[in-house]
Amino acid sequence: xxxxxxxxxxxxxxxxxxxxxxxxxxxxxxxxxxxxxxxxxxxxxxxxxxxxxxxxxxxxxxxxxxxxxxxxxxxxxxxxxxxxxxxxxxxxxxxxxxxxxxxxxxxxxxxxxxxxxxxxxxxxxxxxxxxxxxxxxxxxxxxxxxxxxxxxxxxxxxxxxxxxxxxxxxxxxxxxxxxxxxxxxxxxxxxxxxxxxxxxxxxxxxxxxxxxxxxxxxxxxxxxxxxxxxxxxxxxxxxxxxxxxxxxxxxxxxxxxxxxxxxxxxxxxxxxxxxxxxxxxxxxxxxxxxxxxxxxxxxxxxxxxxxxxxxxxxxxxxxxxxxxxxxxxxxxxxxxxxxxxxxxxxxxxxxxxxxxxxxxxxxxxxxxxxxx
Ligand code: IPM
Ligand code: MG
Numbered sequence: 001x002x003x004x005x006x007x008x009x010x011x012x013x014x015x016x017x018x019x020x021x022x023x024x025x026x027x028x029x030x031x032x033x034x035x036x037x038x039x040x041x042x043x044x045x046x047x048x049x050x051x052x053x054x055x056x057x058x059x060x061x062x063x064x065x066x067x068x069x070x071x072x073x074x075x076x077x078x079x080x081x082x083x084x085x086x087x088x089x090x091x092x093x094x095x096x097x098x099x100x101x102x103x104x105x106x107x108x109x110x111x112x113x114x115x116x117x118x119x120x121x122x123x124x125x126x127x128x129x130x131x132x133x134x135x136x137x138x139x140x141x142x143x144x145x146x147x148x149x150x151x152x153x154x155x156x157x158x159x160x161x162x163x164x165x166x167x168x169x170x171x172x173x174x175x176x177x178x179x180x181x182x183x184x185x186x187x188x189x190x191x192x193x194x195x196x197x198x199x200x201x202x203x204x205x206x207x208x209x210x211x212x213x214x215x216x217x218x219x220x221x222x223x224x225x226x227x228x229x230x231x232x233x234x235x236x237x238x239x240x241x242x243x244x245x246x247x248x249x250x251x252x253x254x255x256x257x258x259x260x261x262x263x264x265x266x267x268x269x270x271x272x273x274x275x276x277x278x279x280x281x282x283x284x285x286x287x288x289x290x291x292x293x294x295x296x297x298x299x300x301x302x303x304x305x306x307x308x309x310x311x312x313x314x315x316x317x318x319x320x321x322x323x324x325x326x327x328x329x330x331x332x333x334x335x336x337x338x339x340x341x342x343x344x345x346x347x348x349x350x351x352x353x354x355x356x357x358x359x360x361x362x363x364x365x366x367x368x369x370x371x372x
Contacts, residue, residue: 004037005038006041009040013284014279017340034112044075054074074092075281082116096272099272102137103168103169104137104267107261111130112131113258133251134173139160140159143167144158185234185238188251199240220247259289259293262295262298295364326338
């Protein structure tokens with residue numbers, strides 16, 4: 001298959017982790033005779049520094065002319081601590097999602113057998129957890145009208161949703177539930193918010209078209225608690241933009257590290273693949289960033305194009321690396337010498353030699369070349 005992939009590494013650890021994902025995709029292309037062409041472009045704080053714009057026109061243009069986007073991370077502390085900043089790196093990502101119509105953000109959350117002891121949550125609680133979060137991505141409070149009074153003492157962000165915006169992602173979530181365990185939970189705050197009541201109404205109506213899916217509802221505060229108390233109760237979660245942002249970070253604790261969580265952002269026309277973690281600037285250029293979320297995002301990219309065997313091979317490689325403890329310090333406190341590149345090298349090796357599993361393990365630990 002020929003694929004043009006726009007690579008937007010962004011800020012902080014974005015470039016390091018994306019590099020490993022590109023390496024994995026390149027190995028897949030060579031093993032399966034695909035032709036993947038990567039074109040790199042700027043987004044986020046680095047784009048502000050270089051072009052004065054968090055999403056330069058050339059980047060958007062490139063994204064609109066590619067088959068898929070591989071996104072790294074954005075954000076820089078110099079903006080976080082400056083509430084008066086007029087341009088912010090996050091605007092780049094938000095504008096990209098909006099302009100590309102990426103209304104559904106799919107975030108799988110899984111407790112890996114080999115990492116059960118690494119989560120701060122008890123093993124028996126998280127074991128077997130397998131959730132797919134469908135987060136609405138181009139509406140709600142993120143994109144509603146923002147106001148700041150002239151005296152600077154009052155501010156507001158409007159949360160707006162239309163039936164159409166709710167329906168299109170809800171349909172995707174219902175279909176996902178049909179292909180999984182046939183359970184869908186709508187997370188909202190319908191006891192307080194008008195917009196949530198619209199979500200409930202629309203989703204309830206749609207449910208009639210999906211009689212094989214068991215629909216239930218949870219208020220977001222309760223959902224946040226249930227996620228920690230009993231995450232196994234969830235199959236597919238459907239929720240609006242900001243609730244999805246919050247509960248997906250919370251859910252990442254189940255897997256042991258936010259550095260493991262991948263996501264796909266899809267619309268009618270385009271698709272982008274991005275780790276759910278941020279730019280983690282404190283870790284940048286230290287070789288300690290976990291590239292797995294980015295590598296698994298690359299696997300989601302492959303699945304999106306129907307390359308299921310290829311995606312499965314990447315997932316197997318990731319599982320093997322976790323099993324052999326070839327992982328970065330966030331989930332590897334006992335051995336903090338394994339670097340971002342080491343993990344990427346192992347995944348690459350595994351793709352080339354899936355049957356030959358233990359050989360490279362030694363090399364990685366000795367810090368030697370993994371080419372055999
Ligand atoms: C995410 C991130 C973004 C969001 C930020 C960087 C704007 O937290 O993708 O979850 O809030 O959507
Ligand atoms: Mg987030």
